[in-house]
Amino acid sequence: MANTSNTVPFNTPCVTGMEIDYLRKALQSDQLSGDGPFTKICEAWFERHLGCVRALMGPSCTAALEMSAMLVGIEPGDEVIMPSYTFSSTANAFVLRGAQIVFVDVEPRTMNIDAELIEAAITDKTKAIVVVHYAGVCCDMAGICEIAENHDLFVVEDAAQALGASYQGKPVGGHGHLSAFSFHDTKNLTAGGEGGMLCINRPEFVEQAEILREKGTDRSKFFRGQVDKYSWVDAGYCYLPSELQAAYLACQLDRLQAITDSRIKTWQAYDRALAAFPDSSRPVPVDYENRRHNAHIYYFKCRDLEQRTQLIDHMKRHGANPVFHYVPLHSAPAGLNFGRFHGQDRYTTRESERLVRLPLWYNMPADDRQKVIDAFLSFPWS
Ligand SMILES: *Cc1c(COP(=O)(O)O)cnc(C)c1O
Numbered sequence: 001m002a003n004t005s006n007t008v009p010f011n012t013p014c015v016t017g018m019e020i021d022y023l024r025k026a027l028q029s030d031q032l033s034g035d036g037p038f039t040k041i042c043e044a045w046f047e048r049h050l051g052c053v054r055a056l057m058g059p060s061c062t063a064a065l066e067m068s069a070m071l072v073g074i075e076p077g078d079e080v081i082m083p084s085y086t087f088s089s090t091a092n093a094f095v096l097r098g099a100q101i102v103f104v105d106v107e108p109r110t111m112n113i114d115a116e117l118i119e120a121a122i123t124d125k126t127k128a129i130v131v132v133h134y135a136g137v138c139c140d141m142a143g144i145c146e147i148a149e150n151h152d153l154f155v156v157e158d159a160a161q162a163l164g165a166s167y168q169g170k171p172v173g174g175h176g177h178l179s180a181f182s183f184h185d186t187k188n189l190t191a192g193g194e195g196g197m198l199c200i201n202r203p204e205f206v207e208q209a210e211i212l213r214e215k216g217t218d219r220s221k222f223f224r225g226q227v228d229k230y231s232w233v234d235a236g237y238c239y240l241p242s243e244l245q246a247a248y249l250a251c252q253l254d255r256l257q258a259i260t261d262s263r264i265k266t267w268q269a270y271d272r273a274l275a276a277f278p279d280s281s282r283p284v285p286v287d288y289e290n291r292r293h294n295a296h297i298y299y300f301k302c303r304d305l306e307q308r309t310q311l312i313d314h315m316k317r318h319g320a321n322p323v324f325h326y327v328p329l330h331s332a333p334a335g336l337n338f339g340r341f342h343g344q345d346r347y348t349t350r351e352s353e354r355l356v357r358l359p360l361w362y363n364m365p366a367d368d369r370q371k372v373i374d375a376f377l378s379f380p381w382s
Helices: 019-028 037-050 061-071 088-095 115-121 141-151 203-213 219-223 243-253 256-273 305-317 333-338 348-354 366-377
Strands: 054-058 079-083 100-104 126-132 154-158 178-182 196-200 299-301 339-341 355-357
Touching: 019 243, 037 054, 037 196, 037 243, 054 061, 054 203, 054 243, 061 088, 061 154, 061 178, 061 196, 061 203, 079 088, 088 100, 088 126, 088 333, 100 115, 100 333, 115 141, 126 141, 141 154, 196 203, 203 219, 243 256, 256 366, 305 348, 305 355, 305 366, 333 339, 348 355
Parallel strands: 079 100, 079 126, 100 339, 126 154, 154 178
Antiparallel strands: 054 196, 178 196, 299 355
């Protein structure tokens, strides 16, 4: 997208140029409501690529997380373990079911939950572990799934940022019991502004998930001819996307590789420009240990909060718009109310205060990228 203002924005929603053809096709069909042809195309794409038993498209990742909390049967008093360095939705979905959130520290190199600290946070009330693949870098899923299995816990993946990333050669989102993706327009792919996908990796959740999403009815079964009329069978929501959202997403799924490659190109240009800074100040490389990320975020860790504030101010004065990220949930008003931090907060607060994200989007012009790099490097570092 051409940038007409003088400031390089932090994000520009992904538009490949072909979306209009898919939208036109949806407009010419006789269905714009959910579960039409484009919704099915998107869901089939996830089932094929992730190998999940069922994918259900919905209005947001938040809605997919809410469905996850219901599917794993969260009840008041249950505890759910997750990182504090995440978006409100990750915790909110479980809080809505009455869960107490137990926050665990992150590992500074990836900003993901530290798998080594999970076991100590488990109590007889723990029901699930919710992981967040920050910046599209997959968590240590082998370790986490093993802990969950040993303690009979569910694993839910908040894969909002991780579409197109992989772990041990397998796409991210296929490792836990359930995973949730976002197509908000700040993510790598968008469904025209808002959208989400719930991926179900265990067959026992499928029927209940379809009912929850379809206003508590067995309408999905009816359309497959498994029942001869549909009725209200349980409590439920309306978590269906519009066919226009699905058409937009279908276009981008067809171009996932090109979108990811374009982001990686910008990401790597930043990383080369910042190569003189220590590894601990920069995100992990695209290929890191047994995982490959999707260039969702390029971040830099300043010395401290004060330097970060000065850097953001400096870069804004030089025409670039970097932004910081999460205020840890355990220190937010709702986090204090609904959760507790288990163990010591060695890294969550300190590292989050140092972190700043550089502008990055699909097809970012080289001029804009250079402007960001120049603004960054002209900061009085020493
Ligand atoms: C974006 C994001 C969400 C929320 O996604 P929506 O589709 O806007 O509901 C949840 N968790 C994380 C980690 C995110 O980055």
